[in-house]
Amino acid sequence: MPKIPKRKNRKIPEGFDLIEPTIKEFERKMREVESESSDTKRAVESPWGVMRVHHQRSRYIYDLYKRKAITKEVYDYCLNEGLADRHLIEMWKKPGYENLCCLLCIRTTDTNFGGTCICRVPKSQRSEKAAFQCPNCGCRGCCGKID
Ligand SMILES: [Zn+2]
Ligand SMILES: [Zn+2]
Structure with missing residues (x-):
């Protein structure tokens, strides 16, 4: 699973702050499932939780964009930052x-x-x-x- 890159050099687009709390919440959830997956009892299910959060976050961003709740700049930023999975979203359009x-x-x-x-x-x-x-x-x- 790709790690969320550190937001350093790229300029954060206007409007991103509106979704940032939710993005942070997804990051928190991701860390939670990642730490859970180091628990050997859940070894079989371990990637599932991470993939679920990954899916939900992409879905969230894509839905916002479809409803025009976020701008193209914010959407592109999310794709570039790996917050939404562009390959998965490409598939959802089919x-x-x-x-x-x-x-x-x-x-x-x-x-x-x-x-x-x-x-x-x-x-x-x-x-x-x-x-x-x-x-x-x-x-x-x-x-x-x-x-
Ligand atoms: Zn399957
Ligand atoms: Zn499936």
């Missing part, structure tokens, strides 16, 4: 990927479910209807739109 959990789950190698992760398979087409969490990020199914 039909059927609006709710994609993480990029790992659409990687075409290392999976045995027709090239994509089980969480990308629509509920109706899944053989096991029972609740599951995908091995990559703990996703419970992210095909199609958020309902």
